[in-house]
Amino acid sequence: MLQTLSILAGKTVSLISKLLNRSGSTWPGHAAFGLDSNIVKKLTRTNPKLRIVLVAGTNGKTTTSKMLSEILEANGKKVFRNEEGANLLNGIASSLISHSNLLGKINFDTAIFEVDENSLSIILENTKPYAVILLNLFRDQLDRYGEVNIIAEKWKKALENLPKETFLISNGDDPMLSYISAKSGTENYYFGLPKKINSSTGSDPLQSDVDFLYCPHCSTKLEFESRIYSHLGKFKCPKCNFTNPLIYSFDTLSNPLLGEYNRYNINAAALLLTEGFGVGLDAIEMSLQNFTPAFGRQEKIKYKNKDVFVMLSKNPASFNQSIQAILGKEKSPNVLLVLNDRIPDGRDVSWIWDIDTDELSRKASSITISGERCFDMGLRLKYSEGKFEIRENLEQAINYAISKLKTGHTLYILPTYSAMLDTRKILTGRSIL
Amino acid sequence: MNYTLKIGWLYPDLMNTYGDRGNILVLQKRCQWRNIDVEIKHLDVGFLDTELKACDILFMGGAQDTQQMIVSHDFSANKTTLLKELVEAGTPGLFICGAYQFLGQYYKEADGTKIPGLSILDLYTEHPGNNRKRLIGNIIIKVNSQWSLVDRNKPITNKPSTISYLVGFENHGGMTYLADKSLSFGKVIKGFGNNGRDETEGIMYKNSIGTYLHGPILPKNPKLADFLIQKALTKKYGKVKLEKLDDTLENKARSVIAKRLGTAL
Numbered sequence: 001m002l003q004t005l006s007i008l009a010g011k012t013v014s015l016i017s018k019l020l021n022r023s024g025s026t027w028p029g030h031a032a033f034g035l036d037s038n039i040v041k042k043l044t045r046t047n048p049k050l051r052i053v054l055v056a057g058t059n060g061k062t063t064t065s066k067m068l069s070e071i072l073e074a075n076g077k078k079v080f081r082n083e084e085g086a087n088l089l090n091g092i093a094s095s096l097i098s099h100s101n102l103l104g105k106i107n108f109d110t111a112i113f114e115v116d117e118n119s120l121s122i123i124l125e126n127t128k129p130y131a132v133i134l135l136n137l138f139r140d141q142l143d144r145y146g147e148v149n150i151i152a153e154k155w156k157k158a159l160e161n162l163p164k165e166t167f168l169i170s171n172g173d174d175p176m177l178s179y180i181s182a183k184s185g186t187e188n189y190y191f192g193l194p195k196k197i198n199s200s201t202g203s204d205p206l207q208s209d210v211d212f213l214y215c216p217h218c219s220t221k222l223e224f225e226s227r228i229y230s231h232l233g234k235f236k237c238p239k240c241n242f243t244n245p246l247i248y249s250f251d252t253l254s255n256p257l258l259g260e261y262n263r264y265n266i267n268a269a270a271l272l273l274t275e276g277f278g279v280g281l282d283a284i285e286m287s288l289q290n291f292t293p294a295f296g297r298q299e300k301i302k303y304k305n306k307d308v309f310v311m312l313s314k315n316p317a318s319f320n321q322s323i324q325a326i327l328g329k330e331k332s333p334n335v336l337l338v339l340n341d342r343i344p345d346g347r348d349v350s351w352i353w354d355i356d357t358d359e360l361s362r363k364a365s366s367i368t369i370s371g372e373r374c375f376d377m378g379l380r381l382k383y384s385e386g387k388f389e390i391r392e393n394l395e396q397a398i399n400y401a402i403s404k405l406k407t408g409h410t411l412y413i414l415p416t417y418s419a420m421l422d423t424r425k426i427l428t429g430r431s432i433l
Numbered sequence: 434m435n436y437t438l439k440i441g442w443l444y445p446d447l448m449n450t451y452g453d454r455g456n457i458l459v460l461q462k463r464c465q466w467r468n469i470d471v472e473i474k475h476l477d478v479g480f481l482d483t484e485l486k487a488c489d490i491l492f493m494g495g496a497q498d499t500q501q502m503i504v505s506h507d508f509s510a511n512k513t514t515l516l517k518e519l520v521e522a523g524t525p526g527l528f529i530c531g532a533y534q535f536l537g538q539y540y541k542e543a544d545g546t547k548i549p550g551l552s553i554l555d556l557y558t559e560h561p562g563n564n565r566k567r568l569i570g571n572i573i574i575k576v577n578s579q580w581s582l583v584d585r586n587k588p589i590t591n592k593p594s595t596i597s598y599l600v601g602f603e604n605h606g607g608m609t610y611l612a613d614k615s616l617s618f619g620k621v622i623k624g625f626g627n628n629g630r631d632e633t634e635g636i637m638y639k640n641s642i643g644t645y646l647h648g649p650i651l652p653k654n655p656k657l658a659d660f661l662i663q664k665a666l667t668k669k670y671g672k673v674k675l676e677k678l679d680d681t682l683e684n685k686a687r688s689v690i691a692k693r694l695g696t697a698l
Contacts, residue, residue, distance in 0.1 A: 142451060143569045143604055147497040208454050213446055219503050221478065347570065348602045350647045353455030375686035379652045382682055383458045 006036040007104060010097035028094040040089060040126040043096045046104040052127050053112045053272065054120070056155075057135025057171075059318045061087070061114035062294045063257070064135060064265040068272065069112050071287040075279050077109040084295075085344070087116040089123055117151050121158035131167035131276050132159075133268050134177050138230060138317040139211050139354070141346030148211045152176045159184035167276045169268055172247035173232040179216035182245065189275055191267035192247030193260070195226045195234050208354035209316035217242050229261060229324070230317045253284060256291040257298050258311075259325030296420040298325075301427045306402050306411060308427060313337075313414040314345065316354035323360050326412050332365040335412045336401040337381075338394065338419035339371040345416040349373050352380045361386025366404035370397030371419050394419075395426050436673070437470040438665050441488030443532070444496075444504050445475050451604065453494030453529055455649035459658045460490065467676045469662070478507045482515050489665040491519065495530030495647065504535070508551065517553045525664040526641035529650065533635065533643035534558040534607055543606070554636055554643055555612035567606045571690050572624025572646060573698070574599050574634040577617060598622070598698045599654045600687045601646030609645075611636055618644055623694040640664045653690075655683045 010028035069079040082095040100106045170181040172190030215237035227233035236243040250270040273279040296312045313319040361384035381388045391397035464471035537556040540548045608628035618635030626634035635644035651658040666673040691698045
């Protein structure tokens with residue numbers, strides 16, 4: 001009875017917030033939690049056939065979740081996902097409630113939930129997931145998430161209690177994720193990328209988006225035979241021989257997105273789909289070819305008849321990968337960097353000093369800077385000795401950057417999270433969240 | 434005359450959590466822009482005493498606990514003595530957050546475990562327990578007027594031409610207490626500082642500065658960077674006048690934070 005009441009409360013709030021046209025994707029969860037703090041546990045228990053997939057990691061959660069759900073749907077499954085940003089326990093609750101009837105019955109095959117780094121433990125306690133995907137772990141918003149080692153430690157503890165039958169799919173090119181996954185009690189599957197030829201193998205400390213360069217077992221400095229980016233690659237500990245596990249890489253699949261980092265997302269999705277859902281590679285390939293990115297993640301938007309590409313860039317690793325993806329496509333790109341410091345962006349903007357901006361400064365045809373902390377980003381670029389223009393007002397910045405485009409050229413916008421929402425609002429004339 | 438400075442960066446791949454390499458970039462470029470030859474010397478695990486000794490400016494950033502353990506392990510008694518000698522001899526140094534704590538007497542963890550520090554600076558740090566909130570946020574401090582980096586010939590005004598106010602971002606669980614509060618680097622205007630209680634922030638001893646200011650500290654406080662450079666040059670070559678650089682953008686970035694915190698600089 002209480003469960004029905006909680007679901008009803010959640011659904012009512014959901015309806016009201018929709019009627020008010022408010023962005024309230026976690027409100028239903030809040031309302032239901034007020035009545036029953038075990039609502040997620042109960043709903044997952046009431047629906048033992050619902051396969052829950054949790055996707056965790058610093059970067060790539062939304063893209064991987066979208067890929068998984070689209071491929072599963074194309075293969076006849078009924079799938080739902082949690083809404084953008086609703087990745088704490090109450091967001092999961094909201095998502096479950098809005099897909100259940102009043103008796104708590106959920107008529108779907110699979111739920112794909114992206115989960116916040118700090119909430120993985122509590123969400124694991126409350127759900128009995130069919131599969132868990134760990135994409136990567138990088139420094140990100142230290143004022144909000146804390147230090148990356150602390151998250152790794154929390155994940156390690158959470159994984160130790162994972163039921164044996166859960167599929168654990170981890171990044172085998174990440175030293176820390178390999179280490180904590182091996183410590184869990186489940187049967188593990190690892191994805192990765194083949195060895196890169198001519199990659200940087202040293203650990204140039206001026207490359208500052210790296211977090212795990214030392215052996216998680218014995219604290220000796222790891223030797224990298226090849227690095228894909230950040231601390232992802234082929235590593236070996238010279239002292240205790242800790243090295244990559246056996247990895248799966250689906251090199252024949254096409255990459256519908258820019259940047260090598262998306263290959264990790266594709267391989268993670270493909271590994272779960274083939275091993276956990278029996279989807280064939282041909283079927284995966286077919287869906288990938290039609291894949292369009294989630295909003296703000298390499299999203300192409302037409303604005304004033306110009307091509308604009310919005311690439312969410314929210315921490316050193318993701319910013320560096322955005323830069324690399326752009327430079328891989330264009331010799332002298334036009335870019336707009338938008339730095340905000342609201343809560344979803346992280347209040348601390350120190351991280352911009354861990355980005356490598358020198359190559360971009362050298363090669364860019366134009367760099368425009370905006371956002372609430374535009375002068376800080378300006379300083380970052382000043383110390384890369386490139387040319388740039390600052391426009392505090394975002395709309396003016398977009399228009400200025402557009403005016404710098406030659407015919408047929410694309411503007412690449414690299415915004416932090418809240419800046420991405422603001423940017424999209426200007427570009428599309430409406431807000432999504 | 435050709436000037437040359439060697440900047441020693443202690444444990445760049447371990448003590449580098451909060452964008453602290455920005456401090457190195459600022460020191461490096463502000464030297465180069467004035468035609469001062471500059472070398473960045475990475476002092477990694479296993480560095481030699483002679484390598485440390487050859488440095489004109491020292492820098493060490495903040496770190497996570499596991500990384501700091503590796504550093505602790507590497508910092509032998511010899512290295513500690515040598516670093517102490519350099520600090521006593523007035524080598525300019527900047528020690529941020531974890532490095533600042535590490536130079537003190539000890540760090541008491543939340544569970545009561547005491548980790549000895551290098552005992553180069555007379556201070557200690559205690560973590561008040563995990564139910565206490567970390568001290569996080571934008572911070573503004575006013576540098577104590579006795580320090581030589583405050584130009585005493587000029588009256589302290591609200592203009593950014595004086596060095597008196599520093600802007601940064603702090604994020605620390607540990608609370609630091611100085612044996613002698615008169616050595617504090619500055620007074621907290623907005624934010625928490627050493628411990629959130631006694632309004633002190635950081636320490637200044639000879640030409641070494643320990644502070645909780647990330648941000649990183651130097652890009653938005655270029656005068657502090659210039660102070661370190663000037664001190665190093667003076668120590669090596671005698672009195673040297675630094676060429677002025679254009680800090681318009683720096684001042685704009687500073688004033689955004691000051692405005693938000695409702696204070697003037």
